[in-house]
Amino acid sequence: MTKRLLLLNTWRELKGSLARFFSIAILLGLGVFVIVGLKSTGPDMRETAISEYQKENLADAQITSPVGFTGADQKAIRQRSSVKTVRFGQMTDVQLKGRAVRVLSTPKTLSTVTVVSGHLPKKQNEIALGTQLEKTYRVGQTITLDGKTKNSKPARLAQRRFKVTGFVKSSEFTRKENLGTTSLSTGQLTTFAVVPKGSFTSQTPNLARVNFKPVTGQAYSKTYEDGVNHQITEIQPFLNHRAKLRRNQLLSDVNQQVKQGQTQLTLLTQQLTLAGQQPAKNQQIKQLQKGLKSATSQRQSIRAITYPIKSRNDYNAGYSAMGANAQRVDVLSDSFPIFFFAVAILVCFTTMQHMVAEKRTEMGTFRALGYSKSESVFSFLTYGILSAVLGTVVGAYLGSTFLPRAIYRAYTADFNYGSLQLQTHWGVIGVAGLLALGCILAAIWSSAYPALKEQAAQLMLPKPPKGGSRILLERWTWFWRRLSFSHKVTARNLFRYKGRMLMTLSGVAACVALLITAFGIRDSLNNIVTVQYRDIVHYDLIGVYNPDSSAKDQYLKTAQKSSQVKRSTGLYTETVTAKNSTLLDNQSISLLVPQNEQQFSQQLSLRSATTHRQLTIPQNGVIVTQKLAKLFNLKQGDTFTFKSATGHAYHVKVAGIAEMYMGHDLVMGPHEYRRIFDQKFVPNAQMIQLKNRRSATINQMARRLTRQSASETVVESNDAKQMIETVLTGLNQVVLILIVASSVLAFVVLFTLTYVNVSERIRELATLKVLGFYPNEVDLYIFRETIILTLVGILIGYGLGDWLHAYIMTVLPPEMAMAQLSLHPANFMVSTVITLLFLVLVMVVMAKQIRRIDMLGALKSVD
Structure with a gap:
């Protein structure tokens, strides 16, 4: 029976204050949503990419050679103790209707490709194109490849015409455009293609894909990246030695050709002179001279031959960009959630304290009827725990699904990665849930525990009002005397309820700071383009x-x-x-x-x-x-x-x-x-x-x-512009989500604090109405304080927003970029307008509640 009564009392309390219940749940839900969403997105993005790298066995590094690897080179690389697996292949760049395309021999085990449609090429005249061209060409179509100029034969390929057998994607080429640099077209690769090994004229490979034995850890982890970089540093001198041996071999061959050519030229010149002919006018002397000039030029090119080795971050633009995008989300997750949760905790703390104080008489009644202390606060605990659980469940669900998907779509619009692999990050959800629940329990405990130490008879009496005291402004008598009664009351109440004043200032300031920062992120990055390409480049x-x-x-x-x-x-x-x-x-x-x-x-x-x-x-x-x-x-x-x-x-x-x-x-x-x-x-x-x-x-x-x-x-120079624009595109939706979340937070904060203010002062408002104050005067009795605190909170938010924006813009840009730490005046204006609009909306809603106050019921004494 006792439990039934307690549950009925809790249910009655819940039904009678749904607005307060849901405001608490929304506040905590927003905090959980942001922290779970941002903390989950970075790992989810990395896990999605890693699964594709593992599926296609993406190589740790690539070695390239402009003249190909000899059999001795291949054997020496295979025998390196640090090399786990090495696969040699062919590579050349061609043009396809003005587009630069990298053609590769079909990889079998390392850095394999995934067929999206059709099938892999099997015959010498077949080709599979990258998915970047899926909307331009079709399976079964015949295409013609060009070399350096139109209608010229591509280097290293046996033919120009190929039949398209399918479309493929590869972890080596995850971006939809600007896949790397080339010597053809505009200097940027637009896609790739794979052909059988027999499609190449030479069987000497010029590409080596390598996996290292000692390297551990997953992609993007410090263990993995440091391990690969260490191995590359170790193997590069060895490759330099192999390149030197190849240079010496090629130089020896060329020098012998030059020597033979010079001998032939000398003999022919002597013969022509003896025959009475002019050597300078002879198609044979000129040919020999041209050959010698070409050989001399070739010697210079040979001296520049190297065998460079590059890690994924260097040979794979998409790999590094994906890691940088996930890292940006990680940066946001280390700052924004702190502000969201701080505001939510402060406001929820105030709300629950008000609720406990409001039910002081009820606690006394339960204690007088013989209920235990825990039973006396059962309704508060249940009420608070339910709101925390509801907020956590909804916030965690949306934070684990909606926010990661939205951010992933934004950041991978220029990529060919598959669907986001959502993970349930129970650790993050658990921490967020504990924070929400801890906030509620701490608020109830801090208010209820001191009250429960009092006698039941004392609890059944209303809490004595705070004693009045003179404020500093009253000492300025010349100014104080000129204030109206309403303004004097407002001034006293602002400093009388210091806790509520600090909560309102903190809540509004934090919300304004979040709005300013969210708007400022995009503008700061936009300024990069303006300044870089107007004043510098x-x-x-x-x-x-x-x-x-x-x-x-x-x-x-x-x-x-x-x-x-x-x-x-x-x-x-x-x-x-x-x-x-x-x-x-x-x-x-x-x-x-x-x-x-x-x-x-x-x-x-x-x-x-x-x-x-x-x-x-x-x-x-x-x-x-x-x-x-x-x-x-x-x-x-x-x-x-x-x-x-x-x-x-x-x-x-x-x-x-x-x-x-x-x-x-x-x-x-x-x-x-x-x-x-x-x-x-x-x-x-x-x-x-x-x-x-x-x-x-x-x-x-x-x-x-x-x-x-x-x-x-x-x-x-436009390439850098496009990179900035890609970053901006990815951030746009993220910033939009943060702006919406910050706006909702601002509204709920203003509504909750105003609701608490009105609820605490029902008797004051009823007294004013009985004394004949006009409705607008009664409204302003409360709202004047709210307006002042909101305006002051906005001003504080300006400074806080400037600091938060500077911090985020210092750590958010990728390693290749930095932002101007400047905020447009429009950011402050828009953030202010949004906050003031919410304030007006809250005042309109609360004014209706004030008009419905039962003056007689509010003024009844509980003595």
């Missing part, structure tokens, strides 16, 4: 060519004299890397050595990251860009170490730090280049700015350059 593309090619002059003519070109300047460039113990991945750095500093400054503004003053390229030392300096904790005068493609380490002195928001650059002068690398400075690229800077014009110029026989690759 002025070139449109960098064309990299072979300086030893006999067609170099024709290339330079195209790069410098074309009608589309506004200005062009020569430089030397190559990609180098650097890493420290705090980074999982090698950082890819563009080494730039300008031929003419004045012309270079028109293409790229090197200005101080702190003063924005123009930097001069030093005779000794280098200039590094600011994100690189931040990652390696560099300052002017420090020594920085980087590695070339062959793994050789170089040490340079940092002479300046330049402003840059996307990518890592390292700039040095020709004098420093000769000193560091101990070799002659020879430009190998042209930095070009076009008259018309539209994407179509840039792509057109890139194609003109790659068609030149001396071309090696083209790098468009």
